[in-house]
Amino acid sequence: MKKVFINGYGSIGSRITSFLKDDPEITVVGIGKYSPDNKVKIAISRDLNVYVPERKLNDFSDYNISGSIESVLDECDLVIDASPGGHGYKNKKNLYEPKNIPAIYQGGESIIGDESVSDLLFNSRANYDLALGKKHVMQGSCNVTGMGRILEPLREKFGDELIRFDVTLIRRWADIEQTEKNVSDTIEMTEKPHHGDDVKLYFGKDAPLYVRAIKVPTRQMHLHIMDIRFKDIAPKPSEIHSIFENEFGVATLWTAKGTKDIRDFAQRTWLDNFTDTNMIHIHANMTTSIGDTVQMMYSDDQTGIVIPENHMLMQAMLFGKSYDDAFSHTQSIFNMNEKKQALQENFAKND
Ligand SMILES: NC(=O)c1ccc[n+]([C@@H]2O[C@H](COP(=O)([O-])OP(=O)(O)OC[C@H]3O[C@@H](n4cnc5c(N)ncnc54)[C@H](OP(=O)(O)O)[C@@H]3O)[C@@H](O)[C@H]2O)c1
Numbered sequence: 609m610k611k612v613f614i615n616g617y618g619s620i621g622s623r624i625t626s627f628l629k630d631d632p633e634i635t636v637v638g639i640g641k642y643s644p645d646n647k648v649k650i651a652i653s654r655d656l657n658v659y660v661p662e663r664k665l666n667d668f669s670d671y672n673i674s675g676s677i678e679s680v681l682d683e684c685d686l687v688i689d690a691s692p693g694g695h696g697y698k699n700k701k702n703l704y705e706p707k708n709i710p711a712i713y714q715g716g717e718s719i720i721g722d723e724s725v726s727d728l729l730f731n732s733r734a735n736y737d738l739a740l741g742k743k744h745v746m747q748g749s750c751n752v753t754g755m756g757r758i759l760e761p762l763r764e765k766f767g768d769e770l771i772r773f774d775v776t777l778i779r780r781w782a783d784i785e786q787t788e789k790n791v792s793d794t795i796e797m798t799e800k801p802h803h804g805d806d807v808k809l810y811f812g813k814d815a816p817l818y819v820r821a822i823k824v825p826t827r828q829m830h831l832h833i834m835d836i837r838f839k840d841i842a843p844k845p846s847e848i849h850s851i852f853e854n855e856f857g858v859a860t861l862w863t864a865k866g867t868k869d870i871r872d873f874a875q876r877t878w879l880d881n882f883t884d885t886n887m888i889h890i891h892a893n894m895t896t897s898i899g900d901t902v903q904m905m906y907s908d909d910q911t912g913i914v915i916p917e918n919h920m921l922m923q924a925m926l927f928g929k930s931y932d933d934a935f936s937h938t939q940s941i942f943n944m945n946e947k948k949q950a951l952q953e954n955f956a957k958n959d
Contacts, residue, residue, distance in 0.1 A: 609633065610926045613659075613684040615640035615677065615699060617651055619783045620714055621690030623882055623915045625656065631919075631941055633927070637684050640677045644668045678703065686926050687711040688918060697723040700744060710742075712921055715749025715914065718802075719809060731756040732920040733856070734810040736931045739924035747918050751777055751821075751830055752806040754888045754908035757858050759811055761851050762836065771837040771900075772816035777803060778831040779823045783911055784871075784883060786827075796823040829867040830908040835901055842902045845895040856935070857887040857916065858906075859948045861955035864891060867907045873954055878947070884912025885951060886942055892957070916942045 610633065614625045617639045628634050638657035641648050642664065648671045651658050657674035660667075665676060674680070681687065687709055689696045693716020704711045713725040726744045728735070733756050739745050748756065759773065779798070782789040804819030811817065836842070852858045864870050875883040887909060894905040916938050923934035939945060 609635050610685045611635045611637045611683060612686050612688060612922065612926075613637050613640070613677075613680055614688045614690060616690035616692075616695075617641055617647060618690065618692075619785055619911045620914065621688070622647075622651075623884070623911060624688055624690060624918050626654075626880075626882070627915055627919060627941055631937075633937070634922075638674055638680055641668075644671060648673075681707050681709055684709065686922065688922065689713050692716060694723070696746075697725050700725050704744070710925055711744055712918060712925065713744070713746040715747060715752060715806075717746050719746050720805070729806060729809040730917065730921045731760075731810045732917055732931075732935075733757055733760045736920065736924060736934070739921055740928050742925060745921060745925060747914055747921055748806060748810075749803070750908055750910040750913050751779065751803045751832070753913050753917055754830070754832065754906070755803070755807050756810065757855065757888050758832075758834065758852075758890075758904075758906060759807070759815075759817070761855055761858075762848075763811075765851050766838070766843075769839050770816075771839055772818065774835045774837075775804075775817070775819045776833040777801065777819060777821040778833065779821055780827055780830055780910055781823055781825050782827050784827050791825045791827065793825055795825075798822060826867070828871055830910055831867065832906055832908060834904050834906070836904070838900050838902070840900065842897045842900050844897050845892070845902070845904075848895060848897075848902055848904065849890065849892055852890060856939075857913070857944055857948075858890065859885070859887055859951040859955075860890045860892050861951060862892050862957040863955045864889065864907075870907065870909075870951070870955075873951065877950060877954075882912065884915070885909045885947055886912040886916050886944060887948065887951075888913065889951065889955075916944060 638659045659677045659680045662676040662678045696713040696717040717725045726746045781791045798821035801821035888906045890906045896903045919938045923929045
């Protein structure tokens with residue numbers, strides 16, 4: 609049994625914790641909190657040990673805290689850092705490296721530049737084996753993870769026939785739980801989005817991938833609009849869809865009018881799953897093939913998609929498992945195939 613500490617209990621940390629508690633190979637030693645708010649009580653009510661920074665112990669005197677983050681780190685085999693973007697790097701330098709503890713970082717960090725947390729950006733579909741034996745690895749962000757689930761199978765199937773990918777990311781403003789965050793009534797342009805460069809870290813630095821991004825006032829997932837250019841006549845939509853029939857974490861839907869339909873279905877169907885599907889959803893009714901180009905759209909469950917990925921990555925780093933062993937264990941915890949099937953049945957093509 610390996611011991612894991614989750615540093616940060618927000619959108620991502622609370623989800624990772626919840627699934628790890630179901631994993632018989634893992635003991636969750638506790639979670640890290642930084643603000644003395646209601647979420648401390650929520651975590652304790654879920655039988656979690658809550659740890660806080662040494663310097664903040666007094667701020668938490670009204671709560672039944674288990675101790676300091678600095679002390680609990682000595683008891684664990686791996687940390688999953690789920691702090692706000694940029695704090696993961698500071699935690700690495702101040703806590704994990706001095707204590708020689710392996711750590712997983714989230715998509716708000718970087719693997720380029722002065723504040724890089726790792727030399728590997730993980731995507732289980734593209735580079736699982738590279739994480740074996742690593743001590744510090746970054747999990748790609750939700751958009752970066754989602755793009756990998758589409759691009760990698762396309763490349764495997766069509767290889768040199770592909771000329772370029774143009775992707776527009778329509779990003780959600782805030783997460784469902786982030787009720788304190790206002791969703792502004794504007795469409796915001798993102799200058800120099802990091803997503804394309806991040807994808808190229810596993811897809812290849814010279815990949816003909818061109819990404820632009822905007823942010824829109826919704827909490828209901830991201831939507832990617834992707835144009836795929838081929839050397840000659842593009843394949844038919846049915847040929848594109850067939851590639852994803854057996855892909856992990858990709859559901860093909862025909863009748864979802866919008867992203868909220870999918871969230872509502874998830875909420876009704878999996879009561880204990882944070883309204884997540886943990887996957888991307890190809891909106892098959894929107895796929896077209898015109899001349900040399902396939903146009904497609906898929907939505908990306910922003911909070912849910914990276915949770916099974918963290919689980920795969922953790923297994924590579926903690927146990928050195930083969931891809932197949934890690935995959936089947938992740939499948940048993942997340943029931944991804946069953947979720948995919950339920951989504952596809954609910955949003956099946958109308959005859
Ligand atoms: N939200 C998404 O859809 C999404 C998807 C993929 C990847 N990510 C990435 O996941 C990471 C976490 O994002 P999030 O959305 O979960 O953020 P979040 O909801 O704002 O939660 C951040 C958590 O980190 C805690 N925290 C604050 N300072 C910290 C520190 N120095 N060290 C460790 N934890 C600290 C906060 O504690 P207090 O609340 O106690 O202050 C809070 O529990 C980011 O890198 C983000 O880019 C997010």
